[in-house]
C-alpha cells in the first residue's frame with residue numbers, strides 16, 4: 001500500500017509523477033492490452049439514510065442547499081489529478097451513482113457532464129447513466145437531465161407498494177414511484193427500474209404484484225435485489241422479520257419466469273434486460289474491465305502493463321472536497337496481489353449468465369490459465385460450471401450456489 005499523506009498542491013504534483021513511475025515499473029504480471037475503461041462518479045447525498053443501506057450515502061436536510069458547485073469543483077480537481085493514470089484511453093461509459101444523484105439540479109448535472117467531456121476522450125455513443133430516486137422527482141426534471149446529456153436513467157423504486165416502501169424506510173410512496181417511471185419512459189430510450197424482494201412481511205402474491213407493475217411500464221432493464229442485512233446498518237441492529245429462504249427462492253423463480261415472459265433475459269445474477277439494453281457500465285465491472293471512480297468514497301480499478309491497482313477516495317464528503325481540491329483525493333492505493341487476482345476476477349465474471357472466455361481471463365489478469373486450473377477442475381467436478389477450450393459458463397446449480405463457486409478460487 002502506498003501511504004497517502006495530506007500535501008500541498010506542489011507536493012501533490014510531485015506525488016502524481018512519482019506514482020506514475022511507481023505504477024509503470026516492472027512487475028510479475030504481463031497484461032498484453034488494457035481493458036475498456038469506465039468512469040464512476042459518486043454523488044453522496046440522499047434525503048434520508050435508508051435503514052438497510054451500507055453505501056457511502058449521507059442524509060441531507062431539505063432546508064439547506066447542497067454544496068453542488070463546490071462538490072463539482074472537487075470532482076474536476078479529482079479527475080485532473082487522476083488523468084495521468086489514464087492518458088490516451090477512451091472512456092466507454094459513465095455512471096453517476098450515490099447517494100441520490102437526482103438531488104443535484106439539472107444545471108449542475110449539465111456542468112458536471114460538460115466538465116467530464118472537456119477533460120476526457122469519451123466514445124461518441126458513450127452510455128451515461130444517472131441514478132434517480134422517486135422522492136426527488138419533480139415534473140420535467142428527468143427531461144432536463146436528458147437534455148444535460150444523461151442517456152440512461154436508473155430509478156430506485158424498490159417496491160410499488162406503500163406497505164413495503166415504509167417497511168424499508170424509503171421516502172417515496174407508490175404514486176411517486178409510478179410517476180417517476182412514467183416520466184423516465186417518456187424521456188429515455190433506455191432506463192432501469194431497481195426493485196427489491198424478500199422484504200419484511202412480503203408474500204409471493206405481493207411480489208408478483210410488484211413485478212407485474214414494473215413490467216407494465218415495459219422497462220428495457222430491471223435490477224432485482226434480495227434485501228440483505230448488511231453490517232453497520234440500522235437493520236443490522238434492529239433486524240426486521242423477512243421471508244424464509246425457501247420463500248425467497250420461490251420469489252426468485254417468480255421473477256425469472258415473469259421477466260422471461262416479458263421478453264427479458266437474465267444476463268447477470270440480479271440483472272434482466274431486453275435485447276440491446278444490457279448495462280455496458282455494469283457489464284464492464286463484471287468482465288473485470290477498468291473503472292476510474294471519482295467522488296467521496298469512490299473506488300477505482302486500473303490496469304497497467306505489469307499490475308492491477310485499486311484506489312479508494314476519502315469517504316466523508318467534507319473531507320473529500322478539501323482533499324480533492326488540494327489535489328490529494330486518495331485515501332488508499334493498493335496493488336492487487338498476484339495471488340488475489342483469480343478470486344477477484346471470478347467474483348465478477350461468474351455473476352454473468354454467459355460466463356467468460358478463458359482468453360479474457362488471461363488478458364485482464366495477466367496470469368496464465370494454470371492460475372485457475374485447480375478451481376475449474378473442482379467446480380466442474382461438482383457440476384457448478386461447464387467449460388470447453390474457450391469458455392467457462394456457470395450452470396444453474398453454479399448460479400444457485402454462487403458464493404461456494406466463487407470461493408473455489410480463493
Ligand code: SF4
Nearest residue numbers: 046049050053057099
Ligand atoms: S436512497 Fe439509496 S443510496 Fe440513499 S440511503 Fe437509500 S438506499 Fe442508500
